Amino acid sequence: MKRSRIGFGVIAMAAAGALVLTSCSSSNEGDKGEGTATGGGIISVNITEPQKGLIPADTTEVGGGKVVDALWEGLVYYDADGQTQMGVAESIELNDDGLWEVKLRDDAVFSDGTPVLAKNFVDAWNYAANPANVLGNQTFFADIAGFSEADDKEAMEGLVVVDDHTFTIDATPDFADRLGYSAYYPLPDVAFEDMDAFGQNPIGNGLYKLDGDNAWKHDVELNLVKNDTYVGPREVANDGLHMKVYASLDAAYTDLEAGNLDVLDQIPDTAFDVFQDTLGDRAVFQGGALLTTLTISENLEHFKGEEGKLRRAALSMAIDRDELIDVIFNGTNIPATDFTSPVVDGYTDKLKGAEKLKFNADEAKKLWAEADEISPFEGSIEVATNSDGPHQVWIEAVANQWNQNLGVESAPKLYPTFPAFLDDREQDVVGGPFRAGWQGDYPGAYNYLYPLYATGSSSNHGFYANPEFDKLLKEGVEATDHEETVKKFHEAQEILLEDLPSIPLWYQGTTGGWSESVDNVTFGWNSVPIFNEITKK
Incomplete structure (x- = not known):
């Protein structure tokens, strides 16, 4: 069943500098540490192989x-x-x-x-x-x-x-x-x-804790059991988690339909048209904190300085986001207007320069031609992603749109696994635009800006550096007035729209589902299931 584009509600956050956190009463007060499993059983969930040690x-x-x-x-x-x-x-x-x-x-x-x-x-x-x-x-x-x-x-x-x-x-x-x-x-x-x-x-x-010394079987599974020493404010309603590593989301979805997987946290694009009809009230379709982008390293030839700004803007405006969302994602995503997410405080769709995120083939060709006047572009553009995830179809579509709308030869570059893809991104050897994005670590705009774009920051795989952007971020995070913080972050994002170290594509809706074997499945603000609340029937 096709749905209209998903709507996102804004999660209100505390004003910067005003946060005071203290313990509060809850329905669990007086029962801390019992962690009684009401449904018992091991819950099977999908994951990708962790890139590094835990x-x-x-x-x-x-x-x-x-x-x-x-x-x-x-x-x-x-x-x-x-x-x-x-x-x-x-x-x-x-x-x-x-x-x-x-x-x-x-x-x-x-x-x-x-x-x-x-x-x-x-x-x-x-x-x-x-x-x-x-x-x-x-x-x-x-x-x-x-x-x-x-x-x-x-x-x-x-x-x-x-x-x-x-x-x-x-x-x-x-x-x-x-x-x-x-x-x-x-x-x-x-x-x-x-x-x-x-x-x-x-x-x-x-x-949870690992289920013995051999709980992690690389590229196969991780087995976790309820941690009986936990004495915190939350309870665990099951006996543990069987985290199954899948080579593709299609395989995971097949297992879900067959009852061999309890919870799937992302529906493959091949099932967008049918998953809500198939799963019924066991399907989830809600707002999320995921932004999908294409990142281009600052160190690539033809993508530096003024030439680079022109080419990045041209590539962005040559992408018809609405068409991709309708045809491939069945309307489950929203075209991006900034570098954060509609579910975090400070989101706006009125930033100066946001027109670069709208489809305009004529303007894209004009900007690409202006870049060629600086230094002619020869050869092809490879768009990189991992083939063990759900992204290959839309990456191919983006490459086709660049072929059609810019007249630039383009094709996918596929990595066999997500860890291998991440390794090349971190080492700056991908050689072209690559799929990127961000799933919020905490519900704040700063989390979408600093790790990805601050000079030398941990997830800045495009190796972007702009002192004015860094300065505005610093001023925003140090401001004690919340409105001033938001203002500085907006100004910082307008610099990103000028430079386009990454090309925002869409805010990804949360899609998922669960089997008939489990109950009490809730997906959180960050699109991840609340595992400890899931019960086995």
Whole structure:
């Protein structure tokens, strides 16, 4: 059944500098730590093979992220609506010295029984921020006093352990908004003995733990069981998760229909027309926090300077987003108008330069010709993606549109696996435009801008650098007035629209489904199922 384009509701976020987090009562009060499974059973879910070891501050992709989020609990977590709830933290408040003061619960433990203490957070953050350790999420600590990518130091002066259950953070006014992201999870002391080995068999403090030493069978599955040592505010309504690695979403969808998979968190494009009819009330179709883009490295010939700006704008305007969304995605996505998401605070569709994100074949040809006057383009353009995901069809369609609308020879460049694709992106050897995008780590616009586009940032795989953009981001994140923060972020995005380090395509709707064997399936603000609430019939 074809649906009209999905509508997104905005999740209201706390004004920057105004956040005070404290424990609050809930229906679980008085029953913490019981974690009684009401439905029992193991829930089977789909994932992609994690790119790296399961170290929270080194996990930057969705497959590994699902596992890490199941194994750990941070100071806070985000509920299904994107609202912040207390996790290991009892309170997070600005003290009289203008520092974030974090007080921990005194009953939190890792799955091996060792206590979760203030030093476990501080040591993990200092390790992640140290450039000698080369972790993917290093720049998430850039707003803590004493951070420097250039210095090989063991500790940031902005992190101070006060006592076993208290530490302070000297950071920006909005810093507490981010603390549910996995980069900020704690690590037990044993992790620092051999971090590589730890990443293959990690010990977390979350709702689940690995089911034995051989729980991770690479490229096949990960098996998790309920963590009986967890004493936090949430409950686990099942016995564990069987996380199955699939070579394609089509194979996963076939398993879902056959009852061999309980929960699928993304419908393949081949089933968009039928999945709601097929699954009925077991289908999900809602707003999400995913933005799909095409990124072009700043280091590529013909895509630098003024010539590069002209070519990037031409490529963007030669893409008919509406046609692709209607034909391929059956109206389940929305054409992008900015670099964030409609579900985060500060979203707008009125940025200066947003006309570059609209289809205009004549203008695209004109801009490409102007670029050729600077330096003639010869050869073809390969558009890269991984073939073990759901993206090959629309990548082929984009290449065809560039052929037709620009007269530039273009074709897909397919990688066999997502990890192999990510490796080449990080090493800057893809050689052309590549599929990219962002699924929110926490519900804030800064999360869509800093990691992807700030100079030297962790997920800046286009190697973009613009000092004015960096300056506006810094001013925005340090502003204590919320409206000023939003204004600065809008100005920063207008610089991105001028330079187009990435070409925003569409906001991806959340599509998914579940089998007749499970109940209580909810997809969160970030399009990921709330695994711990799922029950087996």
